[in-house]
Amino acid sequence: MLTLQFIPYGEIESLSSVGRIRKLLNIAKENKIVLLEGRLRKEEEGELIKATMEEINKDFKGIELSVIYPENKKADVFKKMKIGLINVLLGDRQGLTIIGPASVVREIKKDPDKIQLFTEDNNNGNGTKRKRRRKNPS
Amino acid sequence: MVTIFEKFIKKFLKNLFKKKKHIKLGLYGPPNAGKTTLANKLCEDWLGEDMGKVTNMPHETREIQIKEQVHIKSGNKEISFNLVDTPGIATKIDYEEFLKFGMSEKKAKERAKEATKGVIDAIKWLDNMDAVVVVLDATKDPYSQVNITIIGNLQARNIPVLIVGNKIDLKKSKMKKVEAAFPQYHVVGISAKNGNNIDEFYESLFKVVG
Numbered sequence: 623m624l625t626l627q628f629i630p631y632g633e634i635e636s637l638s639s640v641g642r643i644r645k646l647l648n649i650a651k652e653n654k655i656v657l658l659e660g661r662l663r664k665e666e667e668g669e670l671i672k673a674t675m676e677e678i679n680k681d682f683k684g685i686e687l688s689v690i691y692p693e694n695k696k697a698d699v700f701k702k703m704k705i706g707l708i709n710v711l712l713g714d715r716q717g718l719t720i721i722g723p724a725s726v727v728r729e730i731k732k733d734p735d736k737i738q739l740f741t742e743d744n745n746n747g748n749g750t751k752r753k754r755r756r757k758n759p760s
Numbered sequence: 761m762v763t764i765f766e767k768f769i770k771k772f773l774k775n776l777f778k779k780k781k782h783i784k785l786g787l788y789g790p791p792n793a794g795k796t797t798l799a800n801k802l803c804e805d806w807l808g809e810d811m812g813k814v815t816n817m818p819h820e821t822r823e824i825q826i827k828e829q830v831h832i833k834s835g836n837k838e839i840s841f842n843l844v845d846t847p848g849i850a851t852k853i854d855y856e857e858f859l860k861f862g863m864s865e866k867k868a869k870e871r872a873k874e875a876t877k878g879v880i881d882a883i884k885w886l887d888n889m890d891a892v893v894v895v896l897d898a899t900k901d902p903y904s905q906v907n908i909t910i911i912g913n914l915q916a917r918n919i920p921v922l923i924v925g926n927k928i929d930l931k932k933s934k935m936k937k938v939e940a941a942f943p944q945y946h947v948v949g950i951s952a953k954n955g956n957n958i959d960e961f962y963e964s965l966f967k968v969v970g
């Protein structure tokens with residue numbers, strides 16, 4: 623059975639960088655796929671990879687990570703400023719971050735319009751690929 | 761008074777950077793993108809010697825490698841740097857992947873452990889870099905989160921970046937896709953193995969680092 627756990631941004635908003643990474647990584651280590659509203663800071667993404675490497679052992683092989691972020695290329699200056707201000711005041715709630723344990727998620731592919739999540743089907747033991755699609759949130 | 765103070769600060773900073781002759785130039789990217797092959801090409805061209813071992817197996821470079829005092833010239837321009845070849849950055853490492861290359865389980869586990877440490881070191885070293893060449897495999901999906909995270913981290917640290925799409929000698933390579941993925945960066949396609957387009961790479965390096 624595949625478990626997806628949605629984390630609203632509000633749940634990590636008040637946490638420190640270490641706290642955020644710890645929370646997300648702990649869920650992934652429970653073999654659940656994390657769907658985080660918004661995204662981590664860029665430096666936090668790097669720290670998440672570092673923390674993941676520190677935890678790798680015979681049971682935990684690492685994570686698959688993907689961040690879907692709406693492009694604001696067409697937005698005018700006023701809209702971009704508005705988005706920037708909201709991000710400063712409320713945190714970066716735009717987009718979606720997917721973190722899956724490598725034992726469950728084989729690969730996450732993305733292009734501008736959709737993401738594809740390839741899972742390893744361990745239950746039937748034949749290692750077949752299952753493909754799930756999700757439209758890009760914007 | 762304020763103007764004099766501003767001039768003093770500007771002069772001080774200018775002199776500071778003039779004196780900093782040996783910048784640290786990092787080679788970053790995912791495993792098997794060709795970082796060490798490019799490091800070898802650079803060192804062969806300008807020092808007449810290799811830098812590291814290259815194989816098809818991922819995570820061949822598991823420790824930071826440094827080649828000091830590399831000087832490159834193009835016309836009247838010259839730059840000197842310490843070249844830092846880093847282990848490939850990955851979000852997962854499974855020792856079983858190494859078994860496919862005929863490695864024993866014990867050695868594969870050791871290699872996986874070394875590889876995880878290598879990734880940690882590579883990320884730690886980001887703070888020491890003055891400029892970075894991000895080496896991507898042009899035959900693979902450039903939108904991979906590892907690529908985006910590396911470049912995002914460099915951007916957040918205000919480190920100049922040159923993106924290299926490697927392996928353009930292969931039919932599967934798609935340089936236009938690499939360029940489209942990072943429109944705000946200087947991107948150059950090369951084959952580090954065969955030396956294709958290497959002069960353009962050096963020119964781009966001067967533009968980004970010089």
